[in-house]
Amino acid sequence: MSAQPTPAITAVGAPPPPTLLGGVAFGDQLRVKRWRLHNGLTLLGCLDTAAPVVSYHTWFRVGSRHEQVGKTGLAHLFEHLMFRETLHLPEGEFDRKLEEIGAENNAATWLDFTQYTISAPAARLPLVIELEAERMQHLVLREPQVQGEKSVVANERRFRVEDDVEGALSELLWATAFTRHSYRWPTIGWMQDIEGFTTEDCEAFYRTYYAPNNATLVVVGDFDEAQLLSLVTDCYGHLPAAALPLEDVYPEPPQGELRRLEVTKPTLTEKLLLGYHCPALGDVDHLPLSLLGEVLFGGRASRVVQRLVLQAELATDARIFVGTFKDPGLTEIFLSAREGHTAEELLAMLDEELERVQREPVTLEELERARARAELALLTSLETTDGKASTIGFYETVLGRPAAAFERLEALAQLGPSDLLRVARRWLPRDRRTLLLVRCSTEDGPGSTEAVEEPA
Amino acid sequence: MSQVEQVAPRVFVESSSALPLVSFSVSVPLGAAEDPDGQLGLTRLLAILLRRTAGGRTAQQLDVAVDGLGASLAVDVTQSTLSLSGSVIARNLPGVVELLADAIARPGFDEDELERAKRETLAELVESRDDDRTLAQRWFRRRLFQGHPAGRSVSGTPATLAAIDRPALLAQHARLITREQLHFAFAGALTPAQAAEIAASVSGLAPSGEARSSLPQEPPPQPGRRLVVVDKPERTQTQILIGCLGTHPHDADHLPLLVGNTVFGGTFTARMTRAIRSDRGWSYGAYSSLPSDRYRQSFSMWTFPRAEDAAPCVALELELLERWVAEGISQQELELAQRFLVESHAFSVDTASKRVGLELEQQLHQLPPRYYQSYTERIEAVTLSEVNAAIARRITPEDLLVTVVGTNDRLGPELRRAVARLAEAEVIPYTRD
Numbered sequence: 016m017s018a019q020p021t022p023a024i025t026a027v028g029a030p031p032p033p034t035l036l037g038g039v040a041f042g043d044q045l046r047v048k049r050w051r052l053h054n055g056l057t058l059l060g061c062l063d064t065a066a067p068v069v070s071y072h073t074w075f076r077v078g079s080r081h082e083q084v085g086k087t088g089l090a091h092l093f094e095h096l097m098f099r100e101t102l103h104l105p106e107g108e109f110d111r112k113l114e115e116i117g118a119e120n121n122a123a124t125w126l127d128f129t130q131y132t133i134s135a136p137a138a139r140l141p142l143v144i145e146l147e148a149e150r151m152q153h154l155v156l157r158e159p160q161v162q163g164e165k166s167v168v169a170n171e172r173r174f175r176v177e178d179d180v181e182g183a184l185s186e187l188l189w190a191t192a193f194t195r196h197s198y199r200w201p202t203i204g205w206m207q208d209i210e211g212f213t214t215e216d217c218e219a220f221y222r223t224y225y226a227p228n229n230a231t232l233v234v235v236g237d238f239d240e241a242q243l244l245s246l247v248t249d250c251y252g253h254l255p256a257a258a259l260p261l262e263d264v265y266p267e268p269p270q271g272e273l274r275r276l277e278v279t280k281p282t283l284t285e286k287l288l289l290g291y292h293c294p295a296l297g298d299v300d301h302l303p304l305s306l307l308g309e310v311l312f313g314g315r316a317s318r319v320v321q322r323l324v325l326q327a328e329l330a331t332d333a334r335i336f337v338g339t340f341k342d343p344g345l346t347e348i349f350l351s352a353r354e355g356h357t358a359e360e361l362l363a364m365l366d367e368e369l370e371r372v373q374r375e376p377v378t379l380e381e382l383e384r385a386r387a388r389a390e391l392a393l394l395t396s397l398e399t400t401d402g403k404a405s406t407i408g409f410y411e412t413v414l415g416r417p418a419a420a421f422e423r424l425e426a427l428a429q430l431g432p433s434d435l436l437r438v439a440r441r442w443l444p445r446d447r448r449t450l451l452l453v454r455c456s457t458e459d460g461p462g463s464t465e466a467v468e469e470p471a
Numbered sequence: 472m473s474q475v476e477q478v479a480p481r482v483f484v485e486s487s488s489a490l491p492l493v494s495f496s497v498s499v500p501l502g503a504a505e506d507p508d509g510q511l512g513l514t515r516l517l518a519i520l521l522r523r524t525a526g527g528r529t530a531q532q533l534d535v536a537v538d539g540l541g542a543s544l545a546v547d548v549t550q551s552t553l554s555l556s557g558s559v560i561a562r563n564l565p566g567v568v569e570l571l572a573d574a575i576a577r578p579g580f581d582e583d584e585l586e587r588a589k590r591e592t593l594a595e596l597v598e599s600r601d602d603d604r605t606l607a608q609r610w611f612r613r614r615l616f617q618g619h620p621a622g623r624s625v626s627g628t629p630a631t632l633a634a635i636d637r638p639a640l641l642a643q644h645a646r647l648i649t650r651e652q653l654h655f656a657f658a659g660a661l662t663p664a665q666a667a668e669i670a671a672s673v674s675g676l677a678p679s680g681e682a683r684s685s686l687p688q689e690p691p692p693q694p695g696r697r698l699v700v701v702d703k704p705e706r707t708q709t710q711i712l713i714g715c716l717g718t719h720p721h722d723a724d725h726l727p728l729l730v731g732n733t734v735f736g737g738t739f740t741a742r743m744t745r746a747i748r749s750d751r752g753w754s755y756g757a758y759s760s761l762p763s764d765r766y767r768q769s770f771s772m773w774t775f776p777r778a779e780d781a782a783p784c785v786a787l788e789l790e791l792l793e794r795w796v797a798e799g800i801s802q803q804e805l806e807l808a809q810r811f812l813v814e815s816h817a818f819s820v821d822t823a824s825k826r827v828g829l830e831l832e833q834q835l836h837q838l839p840p841r842y843y844q845s846y847t848e849r850i851e852a853v854t855l856s857e858v859n860a861a862i863a864r865r866i867t868p869e870d871l872l873v874t875v876v877g878t879n880d881r882l883g884p885e886l887r888r889a890v891a892r893l894a895e896a897e898v899i900p901y902t903r904d
Contacts, residue, residue: 044489065489066821098739107749110740115807117814120739136817166752173708173777174755180601281705283597283902316534325530325587331594353594380539387541387560394492395543395558398822456705 030252033058033244039418042397047407047417050244054256055228058247059407059417061235063400069236070400071143073131073151074408076231077224079202080126080264080342085211088168088204091124092212093220095164097131098122102153106160109146116142119401124202127341128412134401137237141246147232148250151225161214169210172203180280184288184451185347191274192290192345192449196267226257233408233417236400267292267343274449279456284331286351286453287358287365291443293346296339297414302423303434304346304442308335309385310377310435311368312348316384319368329356329364341413346442358452372439376432386427393424475830476663483830484657484666487823493564493659494824496556497571497673499652500765500835504550504620504686505643510635512592512627517643518546518553519588524581526573533570540566544574550621551686551765552835553647561660568669575648576676580640589632596626600901603876604775606701607710610899611874614699615714615769619690628904649680656831658823688766690716695894696871698886702879703901709781709877713788714771715867720763720838724861727853728770731862732761733808734800735791736772743772746791753780765836770866778877782885785873789890793868799859813847876901 033050041047041061050058079090100106113120118135135143176182186201193199203209232251234243270292280286294300311319312335323330332351338344350361396402410419475485506513522544523530537544541560544567546553555574559567599605609624616622627635655670718725736743736759747757757774772792776784800808820826820843829843873890875882879898887896 043491065487066817068817068821107740107745110738111807114738114740114811115814117811117817119815119818134818136814139814163749163752167748167755170708170753170775170777171755174775177707178603281703282601284601314534314538316531316538321531321534328587328590328594331591331598351598354597380535384535384538387563388538391492391541391543391558391560394490394560397490398492398824400821 030248032248040421041403041407041418042421045403049417052227052248052252054252054254056247056251056254057231057411058244059231059233059411060238060240060243061233061403061407062238062240063235063403064237066400067137067237068134068400069137069140069143069234069238070132070134070404071140071147072133072233072404072408073147074231074233074412075129075224076127076229076412077129078125078127079200079204080197081224081262082197082200085208086216087200087208088202089212089216089220090129091202091204092164092168092209093217094122094124094129094131095168096156096160096217097150097154099160099164100155100157101149102155103149104146109150112142112146118143126198126202126344130405130408132401132404140238140243144246144250151227151230151251152254154221154225156214156217156221158214161212161217165209165212168203169206172206172209175203176201180282180286180453181349183280184278184286184453187276187278188288188290188347188449188451189345191276191451192270192292193267195265196342197264198267198340198342198344223257223260226259227251227254228256229259231408231411233404233411235404235407264342270447270449273446275452276450277452277454279454281456282453283455284352284354285356285358285361285455286349287361288451288453289348289365290449291346292447293338293344293442295341295343297341298343300438300442301337302426303430304438305337306382306385306389306427306430307372307377307435307439308337308346309388310381311335311372313385313388319365322368323350323361323364327364328353329360339413362450366445369439369443369445372435373443376436379432382430382432382435389427390424393420475826478663478667479670481654481834482667482670483655483827484661484663485823485827486662487659489823491561491660492558493561493657493661494556494558494827495567495571496554496656496831497575498552498554498556498654498656498831498835499647500552500654500837501647501652501682501684502549502551502553502686503623503625504684505647505682506623506627509631510627510639511624511631513635513639513643514553514647515548515625515627516585516588516592516632516635517640517647518548518555520580520585520640521555521574521578521648522546523584523588524579525570526577527579528573529581530584530587536566536570542567544570548625549764550625551684564661568672572673572676575653575673578644580637580644582637585635585637585640589635592626592632593629596904603703603706603708603710606703606901607712607874607876610699610701611712611714611771611872612769614697614874615693615716615872616690617693619766620686621690621766645678645680646682648677649682650674650677651679651681653677654831654834656827658827684765686766688719690767692716692870693872694870696869696890696892697873698890698893698896699872699874700879700883700886700896700898701874701876701901702898703876704878706778706876706878708775708777709875709882710775711781711785711788712771712773712874713785713792713871714769715871716865717761717768717770718763718861718865719767720836720842724857724864725763726849727857727861728865729761730805730808730812730850730853731795731800731858732759732770733812734804735759735795737808738811742791742795743774743788746787747774747776747784753777753784763836778881781875781877781882782889785875785886786889789868789871792866796862796866796868799862800855802855805853805855805858809850809853812850816847
């Protein structure tokens with residue numbers, strides 16, 4: 016291979032091998048082992064020989080929370096640039112080499128982290144490690160690539176936000192509910208910020224955050240442990256640790272009032288979005304609040320779906336997302352009205368259900384169903400090596416505990432109706448929430464039930 | 472790595488102790504193509520009612536039971552298949568088997584539930600107009616497969632749904648859900664003997680009878696270049712699908728065309744992504760695809776540039792397509808595509824449920840014997856001349872459908888100019904059913 020990445024070893028002598036720091040059970044059959052390199056790079060390995068494949072994830076502890084006003088979206092734009100040119104790989108070669116070995120390759124940026132994922136046939140692990148190490152230290156940032164990728168990201172924003180009703184609403188909800196914390200801007204960034212980024216902005220971001228002591232490697236699959244440790248040492252061991260900047264994040268002041276907005280969108284049905292400030296993922300209230308979300312919105316047997324979607328037939332869709340973030344985030348509730356019904360009707364009936372869980376305990380049967388659903392969701396997410404690596408990397412990056420998914424599953428068994436009653440009263444305050452009501456801008460909005468027949 | 476076993480006719484299983492989880496599916500190789508003309512949506516409603524009235528229970532009782540077992544149970548209807556499938560925490564498998572048996576053999580087909588499902592379907596049809604990509608796919612299929620069952624709506628329309636009643640459901644159930652048509656697939660924490668026993672107990676309850684599929688293999692050709700603009704207000708962006716009829720898995724040139732498609736738009740470094748995303752930054756994604764089914768499927772190119780770039784993007788796509796057809800691909804491109812397809816097949820078979828799923832698809836789509844088992848060897852055997860001949864034979868730049876979801880006032884005239892030799896143009900309001 017003419018453009019094979021070669022680690023630029025500058026230190027005298029070979030870097031020391033990673034230090035084993037311990038291990039933890041990951042379910043009944045697997046174990047996650049933790050090593051650290053002398054430069055602070057964390058390596059988590061989980062041997063899983065169910066298939067001859069391996070997933071190699073690189074998690075950086077930088078997300079949109081680390082951005083500044085006027086520079087929103089930089090973490091996400093930078094994630095795009097990581098797929099372009101490096102010192103030893105011309106434009107397009109990184110992806111071409113991965114395609115040649117049949118690898119699956121992607122990345123994601125969110126509020127608290129940036130995640131790069133590669134899954135490959137097990138025998139190809141050495142090349143995967145070399146490629147990931149190459150772009151972590153030798154990325155080339157030039158004006159044409161930065162300009163081109165800004166245009167791609169602007170188009171991604173049009174796709175996910177401008178022309179997507181739900182995407183636009185979610186962005187507006189967070190920007191209204193948060194006034195101080197950096198969670199108030201979207202990970203993809205405001206359009207004017209995306210358009211304003213310079214190559215220098217991207218270079219500064221790379222130098223600041225893409226350091227070994229700000230990253231965790233998660234490796235799951237059929238690998239040889241000695242070979243893995245040797246390769247990781249060779250490819251990353253010479254990288255210097257960086258002085259990471261102080262995290263300049265302000266806590267969000269308590270929301271002391273109801274915030275209400277109405278917007279008009281080109282949609283045929285009204286929508287309702289609610290935001291309640293919620294505890295951080297590591298907070299003792301997070302798990303019971305998530306379980307309460309299951310009781311209310313989890314599946315067709317849940318209370319809100321039963322009442323608003325199936326019985327009253329007011330809504331076509333009813334969903335909840337209890338934010339899973341490092342700092343306190345938002346619980347989002349989304350409802351879409353059926354034709355002829357209004358957002359106010361949805362809100363009135365929803366409020367009855369929310370008041371009910373604040374007034375009286377949920378039943379033990381409901382709790383059991385919610386627990387069973389949570390267990391099924393975890394198990395199905397762990398079928399592939401990529402699913403396991405994502406779960407391990409997420410909980411390691413946000414909580415520092417790679418097997419926390421199973422800890423949470425065990426903790427579910429200890430929760431009772433009183434826990435759900437407590438979090439319902441604390442975290443679903445009617446007078447301190449954010450409401451977004453969506454009106455239809457088309458003539459065929461609520462009230463129109465006539466369908467246009469397609470001509471033969 | 473364990474292997475898929477066939478433990479009885481149309482019963483496939485792969486045991487795996489990796490997780491305390493069992494995935495399952497019961498399917499028939501008959502789908503929405505079996506809907507009578509005036510009752511489009513009938514087969515989908517049949518599937519929904521199987522799930523919601525199993526054993527004469529109410530939908531709520533069933534939802535409570537499924538969730539309480541730590542299970543999922545979903546229905547899926549395509550033009551060629553109907554399936555009930557899901558997963559369950561292994562210790563609760565017996566409970567799900569009982570529900571499955573009741574769904575297949577003892578549905579109550581409650582009248583109220585039927586009416587509720589019809590109202591729900593109507594609401595979903597309205598809701599789906601919020602999604603521009605769905606709109607593009609819907610109208611692309613309808614126009615490309617005009618005159619063929621694949622061009623009809625699986626969900627139905629207000630008029631056809633209104634024409635569906637309980638006797639129609641009962642008749643469709645008797646025709647489609649028969650012992651001879653049932654196909655079972657299981658993966659996970661169960662033994663082959665358990666799987667065989669479950670399949671026997673469920674199919675033993677189903678009536679006997681053989682239904683013949685009414686899905687013709689060949690959709691009628693649609694000559695000329697046609698433009699369909701799905702007109703939706705306030706669009707800053709467009710959704711563009713361009714394509715023609717593709718291949719059938721039984722065609723000798725299906726795999727050669729698949730390799731050619733990989734070079735053209737099947738990966739992140741393919742020609743389409745390079746030209747549209749990497750070189751011009753016009754769209755977040757630009758891909759082409761060549762799906763397969765029991766009938767001749769489509770070849771399509773998909774991208775979504777901003778409104779200002781839509782017309783030049785369509786012109787560029789047509790230019791790329793014409794060059795691909797005229798010049799074919801190079802030996803170097805062929806080799807890279809072959810390596811990609813062969814090596815990445817590992818991720819189509821990396822779990823027991825995926826391996827069983829491929830076996831089931833092989834049966835339901837009536838693919839040639841050992842289709843997936845021999846897939847990588849056949850990909851490796853494809854030659855450059857076979858690929859280029861397949862592209863030239865199957866891709867028809869002069870008989871092409873261009874579907875664009877966007878704001879017509881802003882885009883219509885430019886789009887017409889962008890499609891050289893345009894034979895026909897149509898503007899469809901996005902609110903049309």
